[in-house]
Amino acid sequence: xxxxxxxxxxAKSFDGHTxxxxxINLEIPRGEFLTLLGPSGSGKTTCLMMxxxxxxxxxxxxxxxxxxxxxxxxxxxxxxxxxxxxxxxxHMSVAKNLAFxxxxxxxxxxxxxxxxxxALKLVQLEGFGSRKPNQLSGGQQQRVAIARALxxxxxLVLMDEPLGALDRQLREEMQYEIRRIQEEVxxxxxxxxxxxxxxxxxxxxxxxxxxGRIKQLAAPITLYEEPDDPFVASFIGxxxxxxxxxxxxxxxxxxxxxxxxxxxxxxxxxxxxxxxKVVVVxxxxxxxILQSDHSLSNSQEATVLSITFxxxxxxxxxxxxxxxxxxxxxxxxxxxxSVLKGDKVNIGWATLDCRALPIL
Amino acid sequence: xxxxxASSLALPLIAFVVVTLxxxxxxxxxxxxxxxxxxxxxPKTAEVLQAWSGTELPSIEVYETxxxxxxxxxxxxxxxxxxxxxxxxxxxxxxxxxxxxxRFARTDAPDAREEFIEIDExxxxxxxxxxxxxxxDTFTSRNFLxxxxxxxxxxxxxxxxxxxxxxxxxxxxxxxxVSIAVTALCFxxxxxxxxxxxxxxxxWARILLVLVLIPFWTSLLVRTTSWIVxxxxxxxxxxxxxxxxxxxxxxxxxxxxxxxxxxxxxxQVLLPFMILPLYSVMTNIPRDLTKAASSLGANPFQAFVxxxxxxxxxxxxxxxxxxxxLSIGYYITPALVGGSKGQLISNLIAYHLQTSLNWxxxxxxxxxxxVGVIVLYVVYDRFIGIDRMKLG
Ligand SMILES: Nc1ncnc2c1ncn2[C@@H]1O[C@H](COP(=O)(O)OP(=O)(O)OP(=O)(O)O)[C@@H](O)[C@H]1O
Ligand SMILES: [Mg+2]
Numbered sequence: 001x002x003x004x005x006x007x008x009x010x011a012k013s014f015d016g017h018t019x020x021x022x023x024i025n026l027e028i029p030r031g032e033f034l035t036l037l038g039p040s041g042s043g044k045t046t047c048l049m050m051x052x053x054x055x056x057x058x059x060x061x062x063x064x065x066x067x068x069x070x071x072x073x074x075x076x077x078x079x080x081x082x083x084x085x086x087x088x089x090x091h092m093s094v095a096k097n098l099a100f101x102x103x104x105x106x107x108x109x110x111x112x113x114x115x116x117x118x119a120l121k122l123v124q125l126e127g128f129g130s131r132k133p134n135q136l137s138g139g140q141q142q143r144v145a146i147a148r149a150l151x152x153x154x155x156l157v158l159m160d161e162p163l164g165a166l167d168r169q170l171r172e173e174m175q176y177e178i179r180r181i182q183e184e185v186x187x188x189x190x191x192x193x194x195x196x197x198x199x200x201x202x203x204x205x206x207x208x209x210x211x212g213r214i215k216q217l218a219a220p221i222t223l224y225e226e227p228d229d230p231f232v233a234s235f236i237g238x239x240x241x242x243x244x245x246x247x248x249x250x251x252x253x254x255x256x257x258x259x260x261x262x263x264x265x266x267x268x269x270x271x272x273x274x275x276x277k278v279v280v281v282x283x284x285x286x287x288x289i290l291q292s293d294h295s296l297s298n299s300q301e302a303t304v305l306s307i308t309f310x311x312x313x314x315x316x317x318x319x320x321x322x323x324x325x326x327x328x329x330x331x332x333x334x335x336x337x338s339v340l341k342g343d344k345v346n347i348g349w350a351t352l353d354c355r356a357l358p359i360l
Numbered sequence: 361x362x363x364x365x366a367s368s369l370a371l372p373l374i375a376f377v378v379v380t381l382x383x384x385x386x387x388x389x390x391x392x393x394x395x396x397x398x399x400x401x402x403p404k405t406a407e408v409l410q411a412w413s414g415t416e417l418p419s420i421e422v423y424e425t426x427x428x429x430x431x432x433x434x435x436x437x438x439x440x441x442x443x444x445x446x447x448x449x450x451x452x453x454x455x456x457x458x459x460x461x462x463r464f465a466r467t468d469a470p471d472a473r474e475e476f477i478e479i480d481e482x483x484x485x486x487x488x489x490x491x492x493x494x495x496x497d498t499f500t501s502r503n504f505l506x507x508x509x510x511x512x513x514x515x516x517x518x519x520x521x522x523x524x525x526x527x528x529x530x531x532x533x534x535x536x537x538v539s540i541a542v543t544a545l546c547f548x549x550x551x552x553x554x555x556x557x558x559x560x561x562x563x564w565a566r567i568l569l570v571l572v573l574i575p576f577w578t579s580l581l582v583r584t585t586s587w588i589v590x591x592x593x594x595x596x597x598x599x600x601x602x603x604x605x606x607x608x609x610x611x612x613x614x615x616x617x618x619x620x621x622x623x624x625x626x627x628q629v630l631l632p633f634m635i636l637p638l639y640s641v642m643t644n645i646p647r648d649l650t651k652a653a654s655s656l657g658a659n660p661f662q663a664f665v666x667x668x669x670x671x672x673x674x675x676x677x678x679x680x681x682x683x684x685x686l687s688i689g690y691y692i693t694p695a696l697v698g699g700s701k702g703q704l705i706s707n708l709i710a711y712h713l714q715t716s717l718n719w720x721x722x723x724x725x726x727x728x729x730x731v732g733v734i735v736l737y738v739v740y741d742r743f744i745g746i747d748r749m750k751l752g
Contacts, residue, residue, distance in 0.1 A: 054651055075654040075663075087652035091670045100666070101656035148656065 003066070004030040004156065004188045005051065010060035012046050020046050021212040024060070030155075033182055033189045035199040038209025039235070044192040045084075047209075048158050051190065053077045064156070080149030080157040080187070084164055086141050088133040094120075094144050095129035101152040119151040122181060139170045146178065150185060157182075160192045175201050196236050200224070208232050228268050230357045233281040240287070240326050242280040246272055246356065254356055256280055259322030264297050265356040278356040286353035287328035289316070289345050296348030302326065304343045314339075320347060385730070392503050392723035398445050398495040401438040402429045406496035409489070414515070418489060423472035426492075430461040442495075448718070449502070450491035450514050456480045490514035503724035528708070528725065532732075535705040538622060538694075539687040543634075545627040546683045547676065550634035554675070557635070558642035572635050580629065584696045587625040591616040591697070617699030625693045630686055634679035641675030677744045685733055705729060 007026040013019045021043035028034050036044040049055040051062055053074030061068050069077060089097050098119050102112045120126050123143035133141055142162060149157055159178070163171045179202050182189045193199055199206045200220040207217045208231070216223060216232045227233035234241065244258035254267040256278055265280050272278070290299060302320035309315075314330040316339065328347060330339070339345060399406045405426045412418050433439040439458055447454035460479050469475040476483035491514040494500070502512045509526040513519055520526070557568045575583060590596045598612045607613055615621060649671065653663035691706040698704070705725060712722035 052651075052655060073654075074651075075657050075659050077655075078657060079655065081652065081655040083648045083652055085646055085648045087646065087648035089649060089652075089667055089671075091673075100653070100658070104656065104658045104662050104666075152657065 002030050003027050004032075004064065005190070006063040006066075007047070007051075008060050008063065010047070010050065010057045010062060012043075012050060012055065013058045019058075019212060024214060026207060026214070026217070028188060028190065030188055031186055033179070033191065033202055033204045035191045035193060035203040035206045036209060037193055037196060037199040037206050037235075039194055042209040043212040044194070044209055045160055048160055048190065048192055052079060052081055052158055078152070078154055080152075080154040082145045082149045082157070082159040082162045084161045086133075086145040086162075088141055088144055088148070090133055093130050093132055094125070094136070097133065097144060098129075098148050098151050101148065105152060107152075115151055115153075119147040122150065122184070123147040123177070138166055139174060142166065142174060143177070146181065150181070150187070153185075154187065156188045156190070158190045158192075161194070162191075163193070163195075163198065171198070178202065200236075208235060210235075226268075227281065227355070228357065230279045230281070230359060233279075233355070233357060238284055238327065239281040240284060240323070242282070242321050242323055242326075243359075244278060244280060246274050246276045246278055249274060253351060254278075256356055261300055261321045263300075263321070263354065264351040265354045266352050268355050269358045272356065272358065277359045279359055280354050280356050282349055282354040284315075284327040284329040285313075286349050287326075287347055288349065289328065289330060289339055290348045297351040298354065299346055299348040302345055302347045304339060304341055304345060307339065307341055318345075318347065388723050388730075389727055391719055392727050393499055393501070395445065395500060395720055396498045397438070397441050398492075399498050401433045401436075401442045402426065402492075402496065405429050405492070409493040409496060412489070412493065414486070414490065414493075417473065417484065417486065420471050420473050423476055423483075427461070427464060427472055427475070430457070431464070434461040446488075446491050446495045449494050449512070450487055453482065453488050453491055456482045456488060487514050490516070500720075503720040504728070506721055507724040507728055528705070531703070531705045531708060532728070535688060536732075538619075538626070538704060539684050541623060542626045542630060542687045543680050543684045545623065546631050546634040547680060549627070550631055550638060550679065551672075551676070553631075554635045554638035554642055557639050558645075569639070572632050572639075575629070575632060580692055581696075583629060584625055584693050587621065587628070587697055588616050591621055591624065616697050618701045619698070620702075621697035621699065622694045622702035622704070625697045626687055626690055629693055630683045630690075633682045633686060637678040637682065638672065638675040641678075642672055645671045673744075677740075681737075681740060684736075688729065688733055 005026070005028040007024045010024040011019050011022045024047060026034075036047060038044055046055065050057050051069075053069065053072065056070070061070060063069065064077075088094075089100065092100065095116055098116045099112050102115060107115070116129070117126075120129060123146055125140060125143055125147065128136065128140065128144075133144065136144065145162065146159075149159075162178075163174050166174060175198055178189075178191075191199075191202060203220055205217060205219050206223055208215045208223065208229075210231050215229045216227065218226075223232060223236045227236060227239075230241070233239045242256075242258045242263065244256040244263065246254050247257045247262075248255040249267065249272055252267055254265055254272055256263045256265055258280060263280055265278075288296065290296065300320050302318040305317040305319055305324065307314055307316050310329075311332070313332055316328045316330055318326040318328060320326045405422070408422050408425055409418070412422065430439065433442055439461065443454045443457040446457055460476065460483075463479045464475060467475045467478045469478050473483075482488050494502075494512065494514060494516065500512070505512050505518060506521075507528050509521045509529045510518055511521055553568070553572070557565050557572070560568060588595070592598070593612045593614060595616070597615065598607070601607045602609050602612065615624070645668065649667050650663050653667040654660070658666060689706050690704060691710060694702050694704045695707050695710070698707070706729075709722045709725050709729075712718045712725070
């Protein structure tokens with residue numbers, strides 16, 4: 001697969017001394033669905049706007065198809081962009097909105113109408129062409145915005161938190177639609193969101209942003225199962241965190257001392273050595289409450305502080321290894337009733353389910 | 361019940377609008393078509409003249425009735441007003457009427473008719489009687505006819521004013537032209553200014569806004585007279601032109617006390633009314649719209665023409681209507697800097713109110729102006745839609 005878009009050491013500063021984004025390196029193959037995920041203010045929109053041509057990088061360069069786009073004005077870049085606000089033209093009907101990019105490209109009327117109809121069909125809005133944007137629901141407007149970004153068949157589509165304003169059900173529907181359309185049309189998609197669930201569902205790969213830097217760039221499952229950064233570990237899904245010091249380093253494993261308790265963890269950084277400060281992360285659903293006759297590589301004593309019934313699982317808050325906020329998710333199956341608030345229990349988890357991440 | 365209470369709270373406001381707006385408009389319209397001065401001063405004459413054939417002099421009895429009432433009118437000091445009303449219909453008849461009651465004592469003619477004719481030969485002509493009969497009509501179209509350069513002849517026929525006296529139509533057209541020109545100028549200057557304000561950094565935007573508002577804090581009189589200082593032949597602008605060698609010292613431009621003065625000063629005075637609605641509409645146009653347009657392939661010019669400008673139209677509509685309506689009735693500025701060539705219809709209305717005291721004509725001119733504005737407003741509403749325009 002060929003590289004479609006590339007960021008090389010890109011940095012951006014608005015005020016001349018603080019960098020809003022820094023050292024961004026990305027290689028996006030053609031046809032990929034890449035999500036930029038990160039908390040508010042982490043520089044996602046800034047990256048997108050630099051790629052779109054509305055901002056220019058203060059350092060580094062952006063390449064599209066191997067060529068720098070430094071001197072290409074926004075209107076010549078020919079990317080499809082879906083803005084967070086949709087940015088539909090309120091004075092034009094839906095069909096006119098869709099025809100706009102075709103008109104400015106001088107495409108003749110018959111072909112134009114054909115493309116507009118096809119785009120409307122793609123987003124399942126046939127028959128809405130004559131409406132004005134303010135006569136549409138939020139989800140419909142959203143779909144018009146997507147159709148407009150696709151109608152002139154761009155090879156690269158950028159979407160900036162397009163689903164932010166929608167309620168959950170509609171959002172899930174639209175996520176499905178977006179993915180379907182992207183696969184159908186085969187465009188390269190760069191998608192911005194701060195909703196990690198959305199990112200997991202949609203993306204081929206996710207770039208996790210924090211404070212203007214990419215913390216980890218990987219497929220959703222890798223981010224979830226093998227985060228190699230404390231921020232990523234806590235940002236993607238829920239994770240228990242235990243702070244400790246490495247005492248022993250083995251082959252891809254290490255032993256960590258947490259508040260006097262010894263924990264075996266998968267070792268993430270190659271250069272980990274005894275004495276390093278690390279955070280050990282364990283997914284709540286990987287923690288079991290052990291019956292007396294079982295044992296796991298990591299087994300600790302814990303006190304049950306509270307139990308919340310969530311439906312398909314129980315959420316048990318435990319005090320263990322000096323962390324009074326340790327969560328275990330216990331599947332809702334027969335026998336769970338044996339755990340009661342105030343009980344002293346043994347909990348355990350597999351070595352490979354917990355990772356020692358270096359604290360910088 | 362709750363609704364009733366809520367609307368009763370609005371009663372003082374409704375009363376205020378009625379008293380300050382509807383009542384004056386009603387009395388204005390009434391003034392333009394209704395005048396009972398003569399009918400009230402000469403009630404019996406009015407009555408008998410209705411039966412008069414109009415083809416020959418009225419009967420002796422009519423002369424007698426008139427004599428009686430003229431004497432009575434003289435005593436109640438109504439005579440002067442009666443004479444001036446008749447004079448508006450038949451010029452020259454003022455003196456005929458006002459001198460008549462004073463002279464009855466000095467004649468010794470056999471009957472009333474002879475007496476009248478002895479006092480003034482005009483009483484033997486049909487014209488003055490036609491004029492008198494017309495003056496006794498309480499409802500008249502005379503003012504409106506005059507306001508469009510026609511006149512009601514004493515015999516009831518309608519004729520164009522002689523060329524030398526045709527002023528009002530020209531003036532209406534001039535007023536319309538000036539209003540359109542001022543509106544256009546305000547748009548041409550105001551649009552880029554509002555755009556600059558709406559797109560400047562917030563610090564600059566505030567400074568520009570203050571600059572636009574400063575004129576509001578200055579007296580209109582001061583602003584207008586300062587234009588005289590700037591534009592007059594020995595004024596600042598001419599000095600600069602001469603200094604720069606653009607015009608010769610003995611050939612200084614006349615820019616004030618004519619149309620140029622009116623246009624320049626009115627545009628400056630009305631500019632804020634264009635800028636403010638535009639500014640408020642422009643600040644509400646999402647920045648993403650133009651970005652979206654260029655991301656879709658529109659160059660900056662296309663993005664402006666096809667996306668930005670249409671979205672600023674409600675501001676253009678509001679500002680345009682405001683400036684236009686204000687300039688149609690503009691008075692002080694043309695009066696001060698307009699000279700004789702830069703006068704507008706409101707200056708003539710003021711003249712008839714204050715100097716010639718022909719309130720009926722002033723009212724008719726005002727009514728025409730008012731109707732014109734209303735018609736324009738309705739047309740405007742049809743094509744642009746009042747609900748689409750935004751004042752802020
Ligand atoms: N035009 C600008 N001038 C100055 N600072 C800016 C500008 N645009 C963005 N920033 C700053 O850059 C940082 C990153 O902004 P950006 O919009 O890229 O964040 P984001 O990741 O998109 O956040 P969100 O999820 O809230 O949209 C923020 O701290 C923001 O204040
Ligand atoms: Mg953003």
